[in-house]
Amino acid sequence: MRRAGVVRLREIDTPELSRIAGELPGGNGGLSGGGVEKLLRAAVVEIGGGSLQTAAEYTLGLAQGTRDWPPADRRRRAAQVYGVSVERFRKHHEVMVLGQVAEQVVGLAARVPADIGGAAVARLPAAHREIPLYLHGRAVTVTVHVHSVDLLRDVDVVVSPSNTYFALPAAYKSSVSATLRRAGASKDPTGGVVEDHVHDELRGWAARHGAPGRAAMPGTVVATSSGALAEQGVRRIYHVAVAVPRPETNDYDVQPVDVTRGVARAFALLAEESRAGDRPLTSICLPLLGAGRGGLPPLESFGALWTAVEAELARGADWDVHFVVRRHARADLIERLLTQRDGRTNP
CATH class of the missing domain: 3.40.220.10 (Leucine Aminopeptidase, subunit E, domain 1)
Structure with a gap:
């Protein structure tokens, strides 16, 4: 996903992201890249702002005006958020940023209602x-x-x-x-x-x-x-x-x-x-x-x-x-x- 960006999202296979996106309200089955994009945007918002969210938006091409940026340009801009070199960002910060996005995706998946016996039962564990x-x-x-x-x-x-x-x-x-x-x-x-x-x-x-x-x-x-x-x-x-x-x-x-x-x-x-x-x-x-x-x-x-x-x-x-x-x-x-x-x- 990081390499493809949102413009090419529909060209890559993301079975697990598509499954989660399809279960979310308004997910349209998750069959289109649009559903996965909405899921990723929601996950990034869940980070809660600050440099971490900004770097995630640039890394994935979700920041305004970056949809069609090459991955190298997105990585360079994300590195600038933390004031580090591109290489240091790639080895350290980027791993942390993507890990946080993945964690938020898992958190959103936990909120998906499960249909048990015809009734929607929330699967969200108590915080x-x-x-x-x-x-x-x-x-x-x-x-x-x-x-x-x-x-x-x-x-x-x-x-x-x-x-x-x-x-x-x-x-x-x-x-x-x-x-x-x-x-x-x-x-x-x-x-x-x-x-x-x-x-x-x-x-x-x-x-x-x-x-x-x-x-x-x-x-x-x-x-x-x-x-x-x-x-x-x-x-x-x-x-x-x-x-x-x-x-x-x-x-x-x-x-x-x-x-x-x-x-x-x-x-x-x-x-x-x-x-x-x-x-x-x-x-x-x-x-x-x-x-x-x-x-x-x-x-x-x-x-x-x-x-x-x-x-x-x-x-x-x-x-x-x-x-x-x-x-x-x-x-x-x-x-x-x-x-x-x-x-x-x-x-």
Whole structure:
């Protein structure tokens, strides 16, 4: 699709895209390229704006006036969106951009009604799951969000994984920390960054503590404001150092014990800031720390997280605990593990 562009879309075979397009309302069976084009446009819109959406529009020839552009010209223009060379865009950014488009297509496919017994039944899984538990003699509820972290609303604190240098990834990347950096930045009407709040505050912390260019201990927690996310009710971001860079590589090592230690310190900081502020902090949201480039299996990451969470709840803390994941399979895993650990005796 990237090579053909929308003008030549009808000349190429896209069976899966055609199937999804045909099931969408107004898809006309998906037999024409027009249905697939509408699907791709909808998927790109679902990205939610910013450089990522703009680059996707140029990459696929969906931007105004680019339908008949050769693929090389579209790639060159998309590279300019990120200010990188064409070759670097091809190797790195383009893969990320197309991956995000594909993810949105899958998301749209999940919303397609399924005809079961003649009745249209929505197949869209719940984006929020409330899981009631009984822990150490009391009832608690844990909420699992299944969407991008920047869609969170009215959660006081969001935990963000960091490397031990507290060096944030580029804002165009798809990791939790990059997404929070991008969402927390103030932008002008064209989407350009005016103030990179989260990045600048982390750099300020490093300067105040004499740590620029020097690694902190794994498990260290640094608090920043949420920047523009405050408009969504997110008040603080806690950056937890769990990823230890391997020298002279692009890889990281994450130890479960550091995840547990970092989450425990995040709760301690939550209690401290809650007491000190005019308005108490009551809720905290955790992603699966270390389960991305850190290489921890989701099961191991959640186990390390839950060790600290359960210890906090066991002592009677009244925090409103949330988890956030991008995939329903991971939400299923969390729900299954929590249900298995529920301390109630079944009748």
